[in-house]
Amino acid sequence: MQKSTLKSFNFSNKIKVNFDGGELSSDxxxxxxxxxxxxxxxxxxxxxxxxxNRDGDFIHDKPEIIYEEIIRIIAGYPTNNAVKFLKEDPVxxxxxxxxxxxxPTCCRLExxxxxxxxxxxxxxxxxxxxxxxxxEKPEEVWLDLDTTYDPASPxxxxxxxxxxxxxxxxxxxxxxxxxxxxxxxxxxxxxxxYCSKKASHFLEPILQKYKKLGIKIKVxxxxxxxxxxxxxxxxxxNATYYTKLKMNAVIKRHFEEVILTDEVMKNREEVFAEFRYxxxxxxxxxxxxxRVQWNQDQLFPVCSAIVTNDEKCTSEDxxxxxxxxxxxxxxxxxxxNGFSWDHLxxxxxxxxxxxxxxxxxxxxITQLFRRLCMTKETRIFTINTIRIMLLKVASKIVKxxxxxxFKCASGFPFQKLFQTxxxxxxxxxxxxPG
Numbered sequence: 001m002q003k004s005t006l007k008s009f010n011f012s013n014k015i016k017v018n019f020d021g022g023e024l025s026s027d028x029x030x031x032x033x034x035x036x037x038x039x040x041x042x043x044x045x046x047x048x049x050x051x052x053n054r055d056g057d058f059i060h061d062k063p064e065i066i067y068e069e070i071i072r073i074i075a076g077y078p079t080n081n082a083v084k085f086l087k088e089d090p091v092x093x094x095x096x097x098x099x100x101x102x103x104p105t106c107c108r109l110e111x112x113x114x115x116x117x118x119x120x121x122x123x124x125x126x127x128x129x130x131x132x133x134x135x136e137k138p139e140e141v142w143l144d145l146d147t148t149y150d151p152a153s154p155x156x157x158x159x160x161x162x163x164x165x166x167x168x169x170x171x172x173x174x175x176x177x178x179x180x181x182x183x184x185x186x187x188x189x190x191x192x193x194y195c196s197k198k199a200s201h202f203l204e205p206i207l208q209k210y211k212k213l214g215i216k217i218k219v220x221x222x223x224x225x226x227x228x229x230x231x232x233x234x235x236x237x238n239a240t241y242y243t244k245l246k247m248n249a250v251i252k253r254h255f256e257e258v259i260l261t262d263e264v265m266k267n268r269e270e271v272f273a274e275f276r277y278x279x280x281x282x283x284x285x286x287x288x289x290x291r292v293q294w295n296q297d298q299l300f301p302v303c304s305a306i307v308t309n310d311e312k313c314t315s316e317d318x319x320x321x322x323x324x325x326x327x328x329x330x331x332x333x334x335x336x337n338g339f340s341w342d343h344l345x346x347x348x349x350x351x352x353x354x355x356x357x358x359x360x361x362x363x364x365i366t367q368l369f370r371r372l373c374m375t376k377e378t379r380i381f382t383i384n385t386i387r388i389m390l391l392k393v394a395s396k397i398v399k400x401x402x403x404x405x406f407k408c409a410s411g412f413p414f415q416k417l418f419q420t421x422x423x424x425x426x427x428x429x430x431x432x433p434g
Contacts, residue, residue: 005018006018021396022396022397023090023396023397024090024394024395024396024397025089025090025091025394025395025397025406026392026393026394027075027089027091027092027391027392027393028091028393028394028395028406028408029387029390029391029392029393029418030071030074030075030091030092030095030391031091031094031095031406032369032373032390032391032418032421032422032425033071033074033075033365033366033369033391034071034095035422035425035426036365036368036369036373036425036428037067037070037071037365038432039425039426039428039430039431039432040128040131040365040368040428040431040432041131041430041431041432041433042067042070042124042128042365043063043067044432044433045124045127045128046062046063046066046067046124047063049120049121049123049124049127050062050063050066050117050120050121050124051063054109054112059099059101059105060099060101060105062109064096064099064101065101065105065106065109066109066358067096068083068096068100068101068106069106069358069362070358070361070362070365071092071095071096072086073339073340073358073359073362074339074362074365074366074383074391075387075391076338076387076391078339078340078343078359079343080103080106080107080110081103083100083101083102083103083106084103086100087100087102090397090406091395091406094404110346110351110354110355111346111348111351113348113350113351113353113354113355114350114354115350115353117350117354117357118187118188118350118353118354118357121354121357121358121360121361122185122357124361125183125185125357125360125361125364126185126209128361128364128365128368129182129184129364131431132182132368132371132372133213134429135372135428135429136372137213137215138177138179138180138215139215139216140179140215140216140217140218141177141179141180141210141215141216141217141218142177142178142179142218142219142220142324142325143175143176143177143178143184143203143206143207143217143218143219143220143239144175144176144177144178144220144221144325144327144328145173145174145175145199145202145203145219145220145221145225146173146174146175146176146221146222146325146328146329146332147171147172147173147174147189147195147224148171148172148174148332148336149162149164149165149167149169149170149171149191150169150170150171150172150191150336150341150342150344151165151167151168151169151342152168152169152170152191152344152345153168153345154168155347156344156345156346156347156349156352157347157348157349158170158188158189158190158191158349158352159190159191160190160191160192160193161191161192162191162192167191168191169191170188170189170190170191170344170352171189171190171191171192171193172186172187172188172189172341172356173186173187173189173198173199173202174186174187174328174331174332174335175202175203175206176327176328176331178220178324178325178327178328180371181327181331181367181371182364182367182368182371183331183335183360183363183364183367184206185202185206186356186357186360187202187353188344188349188352188353188356188357190349194224195222195224195225196224196225196226196227196229196230199225199227199230200227200229200230200233203219203230203233204233204237207219207233207234207236207237207239208237210237210239211237211238211239216240217234217237217238217239217240218239218240218241218242218321219234219239219240219241219242219243220241220242220243220321220322220324220325221241221242221243221244221325222243222244222325223243223244223245223246225243226243226244226245226246226307227281228279228281228282228283230243231243231282231286231307231309234309235309240308240309240310241307241308241309242306242307242308242310242318242321242322243306243307243308244304244305244306244322245288245305245306245307247303247305250277250279251277251288251305252303254275254277254288254290255290255292255303255305257275258273258274258275258290270291270292270293270294271291271292271293272289272290272291272314272315272316272319273289273290273291273315274287274288274289274290274315275288275290276288277307286307286308286309287307287308287309287310287311288305288306288307288308289305289306289307289308289315289318289319290303290304290305290306290315291303291304291305291315291316291319304319306318306319306322334363334382334383335359335360335363337384338363338382338383338384339359339362339363339366339383340359341356341359341360341363344356366383366386369425370386372424372428373421373424373425373428374386374417374421374424375417375420375421378417389414389417390414390417390418390421393408393412393418394408394409395407395408395409
């Protein structure tokens with residue numbers, strides 16, 4: 001390496017800088033992520049579900065490139081252009097055995113993606129969740145279903161105008177476990193699709209899986225998913241659902257009969273009640289929980305209604321449980337700000353759909369890493385905080401005949417956490433072959 005000139009600063013000529021420090025990395029903590037992926041057999045799952053199926057001879061095969069992209073996304077480098085400078089980083093070189101695909105190679109692969117790759121990546125995500133359940137099987141899951149909006153150029157196929165958001169883009173459908181905050185499943189849709197469009201097809205395999213595992217299921221949806229088909233699917237798989245209803249003339253009339261008495265209106269109390277209701281599109285009556293509350297200095301009360309097949313909970317408990325689904329907004333925000341899943345720029349919808357699944361796979365790996373390996377106090381940290389504390393760790397590389405040592409600063413403030421996380425990873429059951 002060519003020796004650089006020593007430079008001083010105008011504010012103090014005693015302070016100098018050069019770039020002769022030797023081989024350094026600022027992403028040493030990615031070795032923890034790679035260790036976790038090795039323990040969970042991520043590369044083997046990629047080889048199993050996404051084997052090389054392109055014609056011709058390639059230096060980098062399909063599973064290797066996708067794994068490289070997953071590691072980059074977790075590190076905070078979501079674009080393929082980042083390869084230009086990351087290929088010189090010794091951490092990346094060691095993680096990928098000095099075989100780092102170039103930016104054009106990654107882009108060429110993404111242009112060849114198909115909808116079959118979407119299904120295979122979803123199977124990989126499901127396999128990772130199943131492996132987690134072998135370690136910690138939950139007694140109950142709280143499935144929070146929601147849609148979000150990702151603005152995109154109108155030149156991209158599938159980027160459609162959405163009247164609600166008044167923007168052109170995509171409308172992904174996502175599902176999280178509200179109890180553990182784990183990502184469960186996601187699917188990219190054109191931007192002009194309503195919330196409940198394809199939602200039953202999306203949700204049914206999830207319900208089928210958890211029923212087979214004997215796990216109690218609760219589903220929380222906002223009013224965009226208030227459709228009889230979703231109710232029937234939940235009832236079919238013994239899932240308890242809590243879905244917010246949009247107000248209409250009939251429901252308002254029930255409110256007036258049950259809640260809006262002169263005494264309640266006068267005292268401005270928060271009141272809970274319930275009634276039986278059957279909409280025109282429903283084949284049977286269902287239980288509806290209702291709530292009336294007054295906000296400060298508000299002339300009229302706010303009325304809310306939830307339809308549920310839970311016949312045991314009180315109306316107050318039903319609303320308390322439903323309100324917990326607000327946490328999915330934090331998950332979606334982390335997915336966008338921390339993993340850039342809304343940065344889709346391929347002209348082909350198939351390529352964007354697969355790229356979206358790669359972002360989601362990186363998100364899922366990070367969430368499982370956070371829940372299974374980090375300490376109880378640090379599991380609540382967002383990916384940006386985790387990067388600062390554990391991943392963006394500077395080190396100097398020292399080589400000898402036997403080993404390759406990453407020497408971190410002795411004053412690194414989170415070295416105890418780093419060591420604890422590494423021990424927790426190595427204490428996990430190994431899902432890698434052999």
